[in-house]
Each structure stands twice: as C-alpha cells, then as structure tokens.
Amino acid sequence: MRENIHRFFRAARGAGVHVSPAESIDAMRAVAQVGVSDRTILRDALLLTLAKSQDEKLALGDCFDLFFSQPEPRQEQPEANGKDASEDTDQSPSSAATSDASGGSPPAELGPLAQMLLSQDRNAVAAAIASAAGAASLSDIRYSTQRGIFSSRILDAMGLQRLRDDLDELTATNPALAERLRAALDALREAVRDTVAQGLALYAREEAENLRNEILRNAPLARIERRHVAEMRALIRQIARRLRERYSKPRKRQRRGHLDVRRTLRRNAAWGGIPFLTAWKRKHRDRPKIVALCDVSGSVAQVSDFFLLLIHSLHEVVDDVHSFAFSSHLIEVSDILEKKSPEEAMAEIMSKVGFGSSDYGSSLVDFEKEFMSTLTPQTTVIVLGDARSNNLDPRADILRRISERSKRLVWLNPEGRLAWGFGDSEMPRYATFCSVVRQCATAQQLERAVSDIVATYQ
Amino acid sequence: MAEQKPSTAIEAVESGLAAQGYIASRQIATAVYLSQQIEKPILVEGPAGVGKTELAKAIAAWRGLKMIRLQCYEGLDEAKALYEWKYAKQLLYTQILKDKLGEVLGGAQTLHAALDQLHDFGDVFFSKEFVEPRPLLQALEQPGGCVLLIDEIDKSDAEFESLLLEILSDFQVTIPELGTVSAITPPTVILTSNSERDLGDALKRRCLHLHIGFPEQRLEERIVESRVPNISQTLRRQMVGFIHEIRSLDLKKLPSVSETIDWARVLVLLQASELDTEIVKDTLNVLLKYEADIEAAQPQITTFIAKAARSNVFG
Numbered sequence: 091m092r093e094n095i096h097r098f099f100r101a102a103r104g105a106g107v108h109v110s111p112a113e114s115i116d117a118m119r120a121v122a123q124v125g126v127s128d129r130t131i132l133r134d135a136l137l138l139t140l141a142k143s144q145d146e147k148l149a150l151g152d153c154f155d156l157f158f159s160q161p162e163p164r165q166e167q168p169e170a171n172g173k174d175a176s177e178d179t180d181q182s183p184s185s186a187a188t189s190d191a192s193g194g195s196p197p198a199e200l201g202p203l204a205q206m207l208l209s210q211d212r213n214a215v216a217a218a219i220a221s222a223a224g225a226a227s228l229s230d231i232r233y234s235t236q237r238g239i240f241s242s243r244i245l246d247a248m249g250l251q252r253l254r255d256d257l258d259e260l261t262a263t264n265p266a267l268a269e270r271l272r273a274a275l276d277a278l279r280e281a282v283r284d285t286v287a288q289g290l291a292l293y294a295r296e297e298a299e300n301l302r303n304e305i306l307r308n309a310p311l312a313r314i315e316r317r318h319v320a321e322m323r324a325l326i327r328q329i330a331r332r333l334r335e336r337y338s339k340p341r342k343r344q345r346r347g348h349l350d351v352r353r354t355l356r357r358n359a360a361w362g363g364i365p366f367l368t369a370w371k372r373k374h375r376d377r378p379k380i381v382a383l384c385d386v387s388g389s390v391a392q393v394s395d396f397f398l399l400l401i402h403s404l405h406e407v408v409d410d411v412h413s414f415a416f417s418s419h420l421i422e423v424s425d426i427l428e429k430k431s432p433e434e435a436m437a438e439i440m441s442k443v444g445f446g447s448s449d450y451g452s453s454l455v456d457f458e459k460e461f462m463s464t465l466t467p468q469t470t471v472i473v474l475g476d477a478r479s480n481n482l483d484p485r486a487d488i489l490r491r492i493s494e495r496s497k498r499l500v501w502l503n504p505e506g507r508l509a510w511g512f513g514d515s516e517m518p519r520y521a522t523f524c525s526v527v528r529q530c531a532t533a534q535q536l537e538r539a540v541s542d543i544v545a546t547y548q
Numbered sequence: 549m550a551e552q553k554p555s556t557a558i559e560a561v562e563s564g565l566a567a568q569g570y571i572a573s574r575q576i577a578t579a580v581y582l583s584q585q586i587e588k589p590i591l592v593e594g595p596a597g598v599g600k601t602e603l604a605k606a607i608a609a610w611r612g613l614k615m616i617r618l619q620c621y622e623g624l625d626e627a628k629a630l631y632e633w634k635y636a637k638q639l640l641y642t643q644i645l646k647d648k649l650g651e652v653l654g655g656a657q658t659l660h661a662a663l664d665q666l667h668d669f670g671d672v673f674f675s676k677e678f679v680e681p682r683p684l685l686q687a688l689e690q691p692g693g694c695v696l697l698i699d700e701i702d703k704s705d706a707e708f709e710s711l712l713l714e715i716l717s718d719f720q721v722t723i724p725e726l727g728t729v730s731a732i733t734p735p736t737v738i739l740t741s742n743s744e745r746d747l748g749d750a751l752k753r754r755c756l757h758l759h760i761g762f763p764e765q766r767l768e769e770r771i772v773e774s775r776v777p778n779i780s781q782t783l784r785r786q787m788v789g790f791i792h793e794i795r796s797l798d799l800k801k802l803p804s805v806s807e808t809i810d811w812a813r814v815l816v817l818l819q820a821s822e823l824d825t826e827i828v829k830d831t832l833n834v835l836l837k838y839e840a841d842i843e844a845a846q847p848q849i850t851t852f853i854a855k856a857a858r859s860n861v862f863g
Contacts, residue, residue: 113753116586123585124554124578131554134578142752144593144759335746364643366636 091126100229101292105153107146201252207274222247228289240286307534311393326396329537330403337544378408378547379468385475387417387448393504395436397474402427412464415439416453417446451485458488465495474502477517484516493523502530570606571771579758589716589737591755597804598760600740608695617697618683620704632680638673674725693733702741709751716754776812786823789856803835823853
C-alpha cells in the first residue's frame with residue numbers, strides 16, 4: 091500500500107499539485123492515522139494534507155478517483171493488486187472474450203504467463219500487469235511517444251518471450267489451444283496498452299503542460315495562432331497573478347525602525363521629556379500610476395491586446411491605469427477595458443480605431459490636446475508600438491513634452507532591435523526621449539517589462 | 549494506527565461538534581480529527597459567513613478549552629500579536645528605583661566594580677514580568693492547551709505570515725532577550741482566510757487545508773434545524789431550497805449560511821407558515837446585501853419559490 095501511496099504522490103504532481111517531500115511525510119502520517127480501509131476517509135485525508143487551494147483540491151480529487159478507481163469488488167487479493175491495471179482488464183472487451191472460451195486445464199509444460207492466460211484468472215493477470223508496470227517503472231513515462239516502448243517493456247517483464255515459444259509449440263501440437271492463447275495474448279496487449287495510456291494520463295500531464303507553457307512564453311505574440319489565443323490569455327493571467335503576488339504586499343516594509351525624535355519629544359513634553367510614548371518614522375510609498383499608449387494598427391494589435399490585458403489585471407498593484415489606443419487617431423479605452431470581458435473589449439476597440447494605418451504624429455497630437463492632464467510626476471508612460479509612422483511627421487517634440495511631465499517614459503517595441511531605424515521606423519528619434527526602450531515580442535519579455543516598471547515604485 | 553477505528557473517531561468528532569450546535573460535514577470532521585492526531589493547524593478557507601470562525605468556537609466549547617482569538621488586520625505586527633515589552637512600566641520602575649540603584653552601586657569603588665555589580669542584577673528589566681503577552685504567546689502559555697483562532701489571516705501582511713511559521717510548525721516562539729518559549733500543551737490552531745490574497749506556500753505547507761463552501765441542501769437544513777429549532781419543517785425546506793436557487797444567480801455577494809440562519813429567524817419572528825412572494829420581497833434585504841443583487845433577484849422570486857416548493861414534494 092505504501093508503494094501505491096508513493097505512486098499516487100507522483101500522479102498528484104502530474105495533476106499539477108505541488109507535493110514536496112515534507113508534504114508527503116505529513117500525508118503519510120495522516121494516512122497512518124486514518125488507515126486505508128475506508129476509501130472516502132483516505133480521500134479526505136489526502137486532500138487535506140496535499141492540496142493547498144480549492145483548484146488543487148478538485149484536481150487532486152479527480153486524480154484520486156482515476157488512480158484508485160475500482161469498478162467492482164474483487165474476490166481475492168484485495169491489497170496486492172495494482173488498482174489502475176485491474177480496471178482496464180475488466181473493461182477491455184476482448185478480455186471478456188477470453189473468459190468466455192471454454193475451460194479445460196492447460197497442459198503443465200506451458201510457461202507461467204501462458205498458464206495464467208489460459209486459466210482466465212483475471213485478478214492474477216491484473217496483478218501481473220501491475221507488477222510488470224512497476225518493474226518497467228511506468229511512473230517515469232513523460233511523453234506520448236513513449237507509449238510503445240513502455241508497452242513492450244511491460245510485456246517483456248511479464249514473460250512475452252516464453253509465451254511466444256509456447257505459442258509456436260502449441261501451433262504444431264494443439265492448434266485449438268493455440269488459437270485460444272493467441273486471442274488471450276491480443277487481449278493482454280490491449281490491456282497493457284490501456285494501462286500505459288492511463289499511466290500517461292496520470293504521470294505525464296505536468297511535463298506536457300510545462301513544455302507547452304514554455305513554448306508559449308517564448309512565442310512571438312504578434313504571430314500567435316488563433317487556436318492558442320485562449321491559452322495565451324490564461325498564461326497572461328498567470329503572469330498577472332505572479333506580479334500581483336510579488337508587488338502588492340510589502341509596501342509597508344520600511345514602516346518602523348527609526349525613532350522620530352522630534353515627534354517623540356513633543357509627545358512626551360508632559361513628562362519632562364522622559365520618553366514614555368515613542369513615535370516612529372514612516373516612509374510613504376506611491377502606488378504605480380500608469381498611462382499606456384497602445385498602437386492597435388495591424389501588425390502590433392495582438393501584442394497590444396495582451397499588454398492591455400496584463401496591465402488591467404494588475405488592479406491590486408497599480409493604482410490607476412489610463413489606457414489609450416491609437417492607429418490613425420487616439421481614443422481613451424480604459425472604460426471599455428474595465429467594463430467588458432477581454433474579448434468584447436478588444437473587439438470594440440478594434441472597431442473604433444483598429445486596423446488603420448498608423449500615424450504616430452497625429453495620435454500624439456490627439457493625446458497632447460485632450461489628455462496631457464492625466465500625466466503627473468508620479469506617472470509612468472508606456473508606449474507600445476513599432477514606431478512605424480508611414481513616413482508621416484513623427485512629432486517627436488510632443489513625446490519630449492510627455493517625457494518631461496512624467497516620471498518615466500518606457501517604449502516597448504515588438505520588433506527586434508535590428509529593424510529599428512530601417513524603412514519608416516522612427517524608433518531612433520523617439521528613443522532619445524525615452525527612459526527605457528526595450529523589445530517586447532513574447533510573453534516572457536512582456537512580463538519582464540511590466541515587472542521592471544512596477545518595481546521602480548517599490 | 550489509532551487506538552480507535554478512525555471512522556468511529558471521526559463520527560465522534562461530528563457528534564461532539566453537533567452537540568455544540570455546529571453541524572459539520574464529514575470533511576470538516578476529518579480535518580478536526582486529523583489536526584488533533586498529527587498536531588497540525590487547520591487553514592480554513594471559504595466565502596464569508598459559512599462558519600469558519602464558528603468552527604473554532606465549536607471545537608473550543610466541545611473540548612472545554614479556552615479560545616484565544618487573534619483578529620488579523622493590515623499592519624498587525626509582532627508587538628500586537630506576540631508579545632510586547634511593557635515599556636512604560638520599565639521606565640517607571642527605573643525612575644522609582646533610581647535611588648535604590650544608586651545605593652546598591654554606591655558601595656563599588658571603581659567604575660568597573662559598579663559595572664560588575666550591575667551585571668549581577670541580570671536583566672531585571674528584561675524579565676518575564678515586563679513582557680506583555682499578546683494572543684499568540686498567551687496561547688502557548690495555557691497549561692491545559694487552548695484553541696487558538698487566527699482570524700482572517702489574509703488581511704495581515706506577508707511579514708506577519710513569516711512570524712507565524714515558527715509557532716505553527718514547532719509551537720514555540722523566540723523572544724531574543726528571554727530565549728525560546730515552548731507550548732506547555734500544543735494548542736489547536738485554526739486559521740481562517742477569505743482568500744483576499746493568496747497565502748505563502750510556507751504557511752500553507754504547515755497546515756491542513758480545509759475548504760468550506762456552501763453546504764448541500766440537506767446539510768443546510770440540518771444546520772437551520774439546530775440553530776433555529778422552532779421553524780416548521782416545510783418552511784425550512786422551502787427556504788433552504790429557495791436560497792439554493794438564489795445561489796445559482798450571478799450576484800455580487802451570495803447569501804451564505806449565516807444569512808440563511810438570520811432569514812430563518814426573521815421568518816419565525818414574522819410567523820410565516822410558508823414562503824410566498826410577498827414575504828420574500830419584504831425580507832429579501834436580510835439575504836442580499838447589495839441593492840444591485842436585490843434588483844437582480846426580484847424578478848426571479850416567483851419562479852424560485854415554485855421550484856423550491858416542487859423540489860420539496862419530491863425531496
């Protein structure tokens with residue numbers, strides 16, 4: 091049973107629940123207390139000790155059900171059998187066919203596997219598959235391409251070679267029995283395949299998810315495939331959560347430590363200056379104020395979309411965000427983003443200003459005319475765009491005034507550094523007025539950029 | 549292995565809590581049983597008003613222990629949670645004992661000798677008498693053990709969480725001037741959280757994680773039965789069914805168990821024999837706390853009452 095619980099921990103990691111060694115020790119202690127006889131109590135105990143949030147609880151509950159699933163009570167060997175294997179053997183239709191074939195005691199000179207198959211002892215077969223799966227260390231399976239190799243390893247461990255020899259022999263001596271054995275072997279293969287598939291479902295999930303997230307994080311946002319957009323949104327939300335955790339908490343760190351002598355003396359004047367009451371210095375910190383100008387013309391639209399999603403899911407960290415979208419002219423979009431779901435909001439913004447050819451000059455003029463007052467000396471201005479102004483006047487002078495009125499001016503450019511300044515790119519002229527210019531093409535770069543911006547307020 | 553069969557022990561917990569008027573689900577009872585057995589704190593999460601704080605009170609009442617409560621808020625620090633030097637008392641004593649100190653030290657010939665004598669007093673002013681124990685330290689000092697409720701831990705700062713780690717894992721605190729204070733009897737610790745922010749992994753790792761959600765219909769009926777015994781069975785069923793329908797709406801704040809109980813009391817006071825549209829409309833403000841929520845629920849009332857009545861027939 092201990093072995094099974096350990097395998098369950100691995101499966102739990104596969105389901106995305108973090109099980110550290112310390113937690114597995116705690117869980118083992120809990121299991122020792124409640125015993126393993128009552129499944130529901132065991133389930134509760136494991137859920138209590140391993141899961142650390144409601145999401146994890148659900149995932150772990152499903153994982154538990156999958157792992158310890160038992161379709162019907164067995165007649166014998168209740169503990170020794172591998173739980174996962176038995177289910178598949180029972181379910182696979184051809185194994186039922188095996189048991190239908192009429193009995194008759196198998197000849198004694200056959201190998202153990204052949205005898206087992208012919209005697210139609212389903213439990214024994216299930217137990218054999220489970221122990222062979224253990225021997226082949228099925229819990230190490232990571233990728234779906236490994237299914238074949240694990241299946242053959244398990245079959246080898248069960249003694250497939252001997253079975254083949256037996257089969258050859260029987261074909262010559264006893265064709266009817268050989269036929270039955272062949273059918274049983276097919277059923278066995280199927281059962282093993284199912285076991286491996288279940289193993290993959292149990293143990294390999296985490297790996298697959300990590301891999302996919304890693305690829306997504308480094309994929310260029312502008313050229314992301316339509317079917318990945320939803321996953322990308324989820325990833326951006328994850329990033330937002332991480333940034334929130336990191337930056338929303340420790341704002342009061344520097345609160346105590348230095349005695350405020352002036353206030354202490356004043357407060358204690360009544361006692362002749364003996365400091366009964368103490369006063370401590372406090373440090374005041376600003377929350378970030380952000381003004382974001384996002385280019386939503388064709389090439390940059392997708393990146394702006396994800397950027398706006400990220401910035402607007404940082405409510406706890408960022409005090410106020412004003413977002414503006416532009417291509418040929420500029421509008422404020424904060425309200426739209428606050429009130430609607432990300433998909434609807436983006437669609438509305440696009441219908442208002444999107445997909446035009448970008449004109450940085452006139453967009454900056456729009457901003458200066460109407461929204462210059464949103465800038466304060468605490469504001470960080472973020473411009474997201476490729477600075478390709480279609481050879482129109484870039485009006486870099488307005489950018490200079492914006493830069494002078496704000497705390498920092500950060501330019502995020504989805505294009506690589508190599509492309510800056512070529513063609514109609516005005517990046518070098520704008521860059522002189524920016525505090526920071528950085529490339530921002532992937533989710534990872536986006537995270538770093540936003541993280542750095544927020545960190546300057548800490 | 550426990551001396552007792554775990555399933556019976558868990559049932560004992562359940563009935564013990566029930567005797568205090570707290571109807572626990574099996575998960576809750578298992579958590580309470582396990583926390584006793586492996587001496588781990590329970591971290592209770594869930595929406596407001598599902599009885600997280602009540603659980604701690606019920607455990608304390610059931611086991612006849614004192615309950616010490618620490619309400620967390622932003623800016624809570626160790627001086628308010630753990631211990632504090634009685635600064636004013638220290639200062640007062642030094643002022644009063646000024647002359648005495650002069651006498652004692654007067655015998656010394658050299659400065660060095662005076663210093664030695666001063667050292668002999670030890671740290672009089674940093675001894676137990678001058679420590680003001682706050683809830684956490686109080687909990688460790690209870691000879692018979694106690695139930696320590698750390699309420700709404702998510703409201704406190706991250707630093708405070710780290711402060712708790714030593715207490716939660718080893719049931720001890722370290723005061724630099726005095727050394728380490730260990731618990732006489734490890735207290736039963738309950739932490740509650742409304743998930744306003746995610747807690748640190750280090751804290752979560754040290755706790756059993758229990759999530760209390762809205763109870764199932766049957767369980768909620770039993771809760772109402774135990775808290776408001778003089779409500780008729782039909783009305784109880786109807787109102788709980790109605791509340792379950794309300795919870796399916798998309799509201800700002802869903803009514804939780806405490807609101808159910810309040811509503812049951814109100815209905816009993818108004819001597820309602822069964823739900824009808826009028827009485828629900830008049831008392832909806834007991835259930836829903838936002839104007840927008842009430843407006844959203846208004847048009848559905850009749851349907852919900854009908855549904856609740858129907859499920860009553862089959863249930």
